[in-house]
Amino acid sequence: MSRGSTSTIAVVTGGTSGIGLATARHLLERGNRCAIFGQRPINVESxxxxxxxxxxxxxxxxxxVDLAEPTQITSFFRELDERWGRAEILVCNAGISPKGPDGxxxxxxxxxxxxxxxLSVNLxxxxxCCQAALPGMVAQNFGRVVLVGSIAGRALPKIAGTAYVASKAALAGFARSLIARYAGxxxxxxxxAPGRIATEMAGPRxxxxxxxxxxxIPAGRMGEPEEVAAAIGFLTSDKAAFINGAxxxxxxxxxxxL
Known part of the structure; x- marks a missing residue:
């Protein structure tokens, strides 16, 4: 079976706006079915x-789905399994970055x-979500997990708060642990790890x-959600089968x- 067929099930958390929505659209354009969730009902409906x-x-x-409520996560994946089956692609994109008027x-x-x-949402x-999705991937001997981090977790933060930075930096260690556990x-x-991307979270351009x-930024502009989605999309494809831990x-x- 081609993993780009309509049989392939992808889950995108925080998939109702910004990078998540662009990723959902990218995966659907490729032929996948796509399950998304967000916290705000109005964004989910739209x-x-x-x-x-x-x-x-x-x-x-x-x-x-509120990621801070574990029972809602469990219910989402259970309903998805009953409706379509087990996810083969999981994109963990949802995150929060609290800021006040002064940052x-x-x-x-x-x-x-x-x-x-x-930390309850971002990490x-x-x-x-990985606990819910990975057993199904193991059963199918196929899975693509992409964690959406941030430049704030890679370099000295210029905008993000400490909790956000810590949560995004921790994703690298979490990924290493998953790779060790599910090798072979x-x-x-x-x-x-996106930099400054033109999304609602980033505010007016x-x-x-x-x-x-x-x-x-050397490129002289902000990034677009679709550019991040393209990178995510490639990592979830068959062609990226030998890219693991990047x-x-x-x-x-x-x-x-470099």
Missing amino acids: AAEALSQDFGSERVFARS PTPFQEITLEEWNAV TGTML QGITVNVV DSLVNRAAVAR IIDVNGGEFVP
Whole structure:
């Protein structure tokens, strides 16, 4: 069976906007079926309607899920299994990055509540999604897991808060652990680390923060969600079967680990 066929099931967390929605669209264009979830019902409805209109409602599965609520994650994957079957592709994209009017919370003012909230979504939520999806991949001897990190977890952070940075940096260690555990079972685990991308989370393109970012990016612009989605899409394909444990930076040259 070709993994680009409509038999292939992909899950994209945080798939209702920005990079996640662009990734869902990319996977659907390739021929996959795609299950997405997000926390805001209005975004879920909007994304489901748009994707269903373009690719057919029979190939789109969308639900509201709060990654901080483990029972909702379990319910999502159980319902997906009953409707379509087990996922072969998992893109862990959902994440939160709390900021106030003046930017992220200063380190000494971070509350335990904020710290735990960020890690529960960005890191623990990713772990729980992998726990739900990987047994099915093992059973099929095929799986593609892509974790969406961040330039903030790769270089000195310029915009992101401490909890967000810690959660994204931790994904590399988490990926290594999965690779060691599932070696030889047809499963690859990779990380894509976007830089400054033009999404709702990044705010208006002409904001002071974004203009400062563009000034330091060698490419001279912000990235587009579709550019990150293309990298994710390749890592989930058959052609990327020998890429395992890589971190792909998509940042226009802002961080160059050469």
